[in-house]
Amino acid sequence: MPTRLPPLATLQAFEAAVRHQSYTRAAQELALTHGAISHHVSALEERLGLRLFERDGNRMVPTEHGRLLVVKVRQALGLLERGFARAGRDEHVSLAVSVLPALASRWLAPRLPNFAEQHPDIDLCLDVRSGVADLAAGDADAAIRYGPGGWPDVQQVRLMGDELLPVCAPHYRGGRLPASVAELGDCTLLRNPWVPWEPWLHAAGAEWREPKRGPVCTDSAVLLDMAATGLGVALARRVFDDGDLRSGRLVRVLDISVPDPSSYFFVWRADHPQIDAIHLLRDWLLEQVLPTT
Amino acid sequence: MPTRLPPLATLQAFEAAVRHQSYTRAAQELALTHGAISHHVSALEERLGLRLFERDGNRMVPTEHGRLLVVKVRQALGLLERGFARAGRDEHVSLAVSVLPALASRWLAPRLPNFAEQHPDIDLCLDVRSGVADLAAGDADAAIRYGPGGWPDVQQVRLMGDELLPVCAPHYRGGRLPASVAELGDCTLLRNPWVPWEPWLHAAGAEWREPKRGPVCTDSAVLLDMAATGLGVALARRVFDDGDLRSGRLVRVLDISVPDPSSYFFVWRADHPQIDAIHLLRDWLLEQVLPTT
């Protein structure tokens, strides 16, 4: 399996040849003879089983295959050149990212090692807060926000939507878990003011409304902890309760779920001085989220 | 100039060594001896003047520099491997992009050759229309929209904001161009229903309001053509009149400009089957726009 890749010199020769549309000029640039370029290109063509150039008079014009290939080659060479030019200088970048507590602990934290590995030159500083960080004021360099989207003055992409479903501790009420929506009315509904029960109750066909009293917590993770102690039934998002469901700390109640009308968004400002790092973070987040869509 | 890059075999050896944290295992993977790996790594270290590995017992653990470097190397190698694996198969992708007429002709069209060169595997199909394409209905794969942002159910990034400033033909009114806001009141104001004069008039301190009569055109490019014929004064966006101003076909009137409250946005759907190509298009658009911010 070793080196099924052509040598670098070959790639550089190919790239220069495409750029100049001429072997001799490419050879001049690389301080070689035209013969070297010719050998390189024919070696490449033989290896791929494809013609990469066609003669047009005394110009060498790349074929379709050649044009497709040279893009990747150029990107790779550029990456290497930049990588080696910068090697030695440590150009660490620090990004302050505002994140909601629940998402930070249950979703982001376990994935951070992966980020650190893929982007060792970016130090993330998680600014965990319940409120909304004002990016314009410099509260943070970027943020993950929860809501309907459409914030003014910032760039934004939706990271993930979710489903809402009720969960509680398996030993809640001595194990006599509610089996119907009506029974659920006798339970303590744990509430998060940002995640109302209304849409779910409506979808489940409940004839009663969300109670105005009882335990309230503004943080979803803590709300789940409360549910796990047997305090009541919480309306949970999949992202957060996945681990708890698997470990048996929590169980689903009834099998009705509704799409969460709110989503998580990554937001940033286009004029940020370290926009490159922010884009890398954005793309990484989108990758993490890809399976979920 | 030539090959200031280390040979590919060296990079592969380095990468494998980082991955295995062991020269001998890296050597096994590449079907080489440990000596080869050792030589490769020390050649790299000497070339860079940096230590890339440190011994930890009988493990070789990469230094900070090593970890930073290996990221670029991995990306580059990955790019090449994928590039060469796919070479030959033509995996062309076609994207239908809905664009407003003015933007398509004055801004996007002249940049398309650049896109074609950078992404020869993506065929753009410009769906030029004045209305809003419904991405969910499959009207297009992505779109560039003009407005305040915050559309539901789509991903979006702001491409560019702009300034609004009045322009007219240099020979308008026989060359007696309006020199004050009051004088502008005697001129014919060409109107685009999507780009009201109000904010500009307000900023300029006009004591009169936008006329309800006179020429109207829903397309900014055509509106500028109308102004160029001497029909009246148009409220133009920089993106569009730049060329006209340089060529002298149009001149600025008064030197007051206001930020355009609307912007151009690139919008797409995260669940699109060709999301990779869409991301490439998005990133390319953002690059085009970078100087403008």
Next chain:
DNA sequence: CGCCGGTTGTGAGCCGAATTCACAACCAAG
């Protein structure tokens, strides 16, 4: 047409670099 300055294709041979080999040094664990 036929020459000329330009290009690319090709095979032989040279030279340098990548790899191996063999041995020394070192480490961790028994």
Next chain:
DNA sequence: CTTGGTTGTGAATTCGGCTCACAACCGGCG
């Protein structure tokens, strides 16, 4: 301390890239 593992290193070998020289080809021009 020995044993089985690792890495460092210099010399020998092998392999591949490059040049060189010549043939083939193209476009233009007299």
